[in-house]
Amino acid sequence: QKEVEQDPGPLSVPEGAIVSLNCTYSNSAFQYFMWYRQYSRKGPELLMYTYSSGNKEDGRFTAQVDKSSKYISLFIRDSQPSDSATYLCAMTINDMRFGAGTRLTVKP
């Protein structure tokens, strides 16, 4: 079993839809949880990070962590074509563990 599981998709939604991206993990020692966005042929860029269970909102993005279920989510409201990218979850104790990434396409 991988430490971090993420459905690779691909996921295709119409513009304006609410997108839900998820990861599960097996190691309860993970402390920090992050979401990265990676455009094609580019390096990952940090979108959001959280430390504890609960929700964190930043504009159209909401990150959710449920440590009891070992489950994290990223919600994108009012999705735009410019949101089309691969979204990677990451979590860490001493070094970072990444999910495989979910490829998202938002169609105009």
Place this chain on the structure above:
Amino acid sequence: NAGVMQNPRHLVRRRGQEARLRCSPMKGHSHVYWYRQLPEEGLKFMVYLQKENIIDESGMPKERFSAEFPKEGPSILRIQQVVRGDSAAYFCASSPFWAPGPKETQYFGPGTRLLVL
């Protein structure tokens, strides 16, 4: 403030040759991380370095791979006697302090895509 720089962006090598990948961290950052990304897979941690020191190389293959971050100049990831399985995108990230933490996180470069023929 320039971001993390990596060069070359694309590198083609024949089996048995050496590959040298360079990473210049963001200005003021003294911590460098190298990751490998295979198609349809997430980033895999390889090595974490500070200036002149390897802090954690637990993710790096024991043979053929080495990394350094000298006092002056970029960090270098070196792959000797490359094999086809080394073909991947190699990303470098830097941070000003030990990451992870809520304030100091890792900033990624654009990556070097290595193709071994």
